[in-house]
Amino acid sequence: MSAEAEGTGREPSPAEPETEVRDTVGVPAAAGKPRRGAGRFPMVTRDTARPEGGGRAASGGAPAPARQWPLLAVLGTVGLGLLVTAFDAFRFGLLLIGLALLGGAGLRWFLPRVGMLAVRSRFTDIVTYGLLGCVIVLLALMVQPKPWLEIPFLDDALHFTVRNG
Secondary structure, X not given: OOHHHHHHOXXXXXXXXXXXXXXXXXXXXXXXXXXXXXXXOOOOOOOOOOOOOOOOOOOOOOOHHHHOHHHHHHHHHHHHHHHHHHOOXXXXXXXXXXXXXXXXXXXXXXXXXXXXXXXXXXXXXXXXXXXXXXXXXXXXXXXXXXXXXXXXXXXXXXXXXXXXX
């Protein structure tokens, strides 16, 4: 019985020839013999790999919250930022949210295991968390009235779009 048939729990039919695959990238050619595929990934995905660093942040004996402390730290800070925003201190709340995302990028960069904070590859997570955090912090600093940060070309672009819109 072939490995494919064993995994599906069915016997191969007599009309189905058994194909021997020598490596993970083997693709059956017209003659039925495996040949090397064009890419480095298999033609059929059988399982999903855990993201790099996606293991538990603490040992398996620790309680569930302790195993996921990086994610809980980021989510807790975002929740606190939303609460502060709800109490009409929107600038401080948005700064907390942006800093939480920047902190998540830092945790993803420096820690080998961050639990469920690892969603994609390490590079993609760092870029995503970092860019979103920077944008939110910059917008919080530039929000009207009385902005704490003024970037002249952005101000000119805003006035240009509003005037010509």
